[in-house]
Amino acid sequence: MTQRAKKKLAIYWAAGCGGCEISVVNLHETLLEVAQLADLVFCPCLVDTKEDELAEMPDDSIDVALINGAIRNDHNEEMAHLLRRKAKLVVAYGSCANSGCVPGLSNLGTVDDHLRTVYDSQPTTDSTKGTIPQPRVEVPEGVLRLPLLYDQVRRLKDVVEIDYAIPGCPPEPHQSGPAILTLLHGENLPPRGATVGAGPASVCEECPRTRKGKLITSLKRTWEIDPDPDLCLLDQGLVCMGIATRGGCGGLCPKANMPCIGCYGSPEGVRDQGAAMAAALGSAVDVTPSRGAGDDHAGDHARQLFDAIPDWAGTFYKFTLPSSMLDNAARRYSERDEPQLQEPPPAGDPAPTGTPGPAYGAPWTVPARG
Numbered sequence: 001m002t003q004r005a006k007k008k009l010a011i012y013w014a015a016g017c018g019g020c021e022i023s024v025v026n027l028h029e030t031l032l033e034v035a036q037l038a039d040l041v042f043c044p045c046l047v048d049t050k051e052d053e054l055a056e057m058p059d060d061s062i063d064v065a066l067i068n069g070a071i072r073n074d075h076n077e078e079m080a081h082l083l084r085r086k087a088k089l090v091v092a093y094g095s096c097a098n099s100g101c102v103p104g105l106s107n108l109g110t111v112d113d114h115l116r117t118v119y120d121s122q123p124t125t126d127s128t129k130g131t132i133p134q135p136r137v138e139v140p141e142g143v144l145r146l147p148l149l150y151d152q153v154r155r156l157k158d159v160v161e162i163d164y165a166i167p168g169c170p171p172e173p174h175q176s177g178p179a180i181l182t183l184l185h186g187e188n189l190p191p192r193g194a195t196v197g198a199g200p201a202s203v204c205e206e207c208p209r210t211r212k213g214k215l216i217t218s219l220k221r222t223w224e225i226d227p228d229p230d231l232c233l234l235d236q237g238l239v240c241m242g243i244a245t246r247g248g249c250g251g252l253c254p255k256a257n258m259p260c261i262g263c264y265g266s267p268e269g270v271r272d273q274g275a276a277m278a279a280a281l282g283s284a285v286d287v288t289p290s291r292g293a294g295d296d297h298a299g300d301h302a303r304q305l306f307d308a309i310p311d312w313a314g315t316f317y318k319f320t321l322p323s324s325m326l327d328n329a330a331r332r333y334s335e336r337d338e339p340q341l342q343e344p345p346p347a348g349d350p351a352p353t354g355t356p357g358p359a360y361g362a363p364w365t366v367p368a369r370g
C-alpha cells in the first residue's frame, strides 16, 4: 500500500501576542489529525527552522501557511512576502492579521509617540541616558539591526495576497480546527478570498439572550451592574458589540454574562465595525428627554449618555482600526500634518564585518519631551 505524502504546514507569528499559537495548541485532539496529515516545516515558536532554510525551500512547496499578527515592521512584511512565495495557500489567521486588532490601535499615535512613551516617559524607566533603541547600531563586532517600525500598522492583505481568512482573537478551535483540516486536505475548498472558520452573520444570531429592543436610558460599564443572565446585555445598557461582530465563537462572552467586545471583526458585508456599532447604539438610546428641546439640548443629552464610556476608539475599534474608515482618515491627516520620523533603510544592509555602513536618513533619535 502506498502512503500518501504528508502535507506541509507553516505557522508564522508577526505583530501579535502569541494567542494565535496558543489557539493552535488549543485544537486538542484535532491537533493529532493535523499532525497525521501534515509536517510542521516552519514555526519559529515551536520548530527550530531558520529563515534562510525557509528561503531555500522551493517556491509553492508549503501547502498551507497560517500567518498571524499584524504588519508592524519591515521584518513582518519581508516574512509575509517570503511565505507567500513558498506557500500554495496563505491564510490570515486571527484578528491581528485580518484587521489589525490591538496592535492596530497604535495607529492613533505616531512611532515617535510610542517609543517615547515606552522608553522615555514611564515612571519605571530611567530615561536619563536617552536609551531609545535605534534601527541600526554600530558595535566593534559589526552592525546590529532592529526591524524598522512602520508608521502605521497594516493588515496582512495590505502587503500580500491572501487566500483565506480565519478571524478571531484568537480563533476558536471548534471552528478553526475543521477549517485548517479542510485547507490541508485541499479538496472542495471554498472560493478564494473567503472567510472560513466563522459564520457570516453576527454574534447576536448565536446569542441565547432575549432581545426586547428596550431603549437605553444610560450606558453602563461591566463592573457597575450584575446583568440579568437571560436578557440582552445591550438592553441592559452594556455596550455589547455582538450586533456589529461576525459570529463563529458561539456567543462565548454573552453566555458568560460579559458583553461581546468584537473580536471576530465585522460581519459579512459590514465595511466598518465601529461605525456599525455607533449606528446600532444611536438607534438603541432613548432620546425622549431631549425630544422637542432643540438641538443643543439633544446634543448635551447624547454627550451625557456617551460620556459614560471613557474610550470610544478602544471600545468600537479594538479589533479593526486599520480596516476602518476612521484609520484611513487618520492616515490622510497624519500624512498631511506630521513629518515622517522614519525613512526606509538603504538597499542592502552592510555585512556585519565591523565596517561602518551608510547611516539611515532619519534614525529613531526620538527627542525627549520638554
Ligand code: SF4
Pocket: 203, 204, 205, 207, 208, 209, 210, 211, 231, 232, 233, 234, 235, 240, 241, 242, 243, 251, 254, 259, 260
Ligand atoms: S447585543 Fe449582545 S447580549 Fe444582546 S443579543 Fe447581541 S450578543 Fe446577545
Ligand code: SF4
Pocket: 169, 203, 245, 246, 249, 250, 251, 252, 253, 254, 259, 260, 261, 262, 263, 264
Ligand atoms: S462573544 Fe465577541 S468578544 Fe467574545 S469570543 Fe465571541 S466574538 Fe469574541
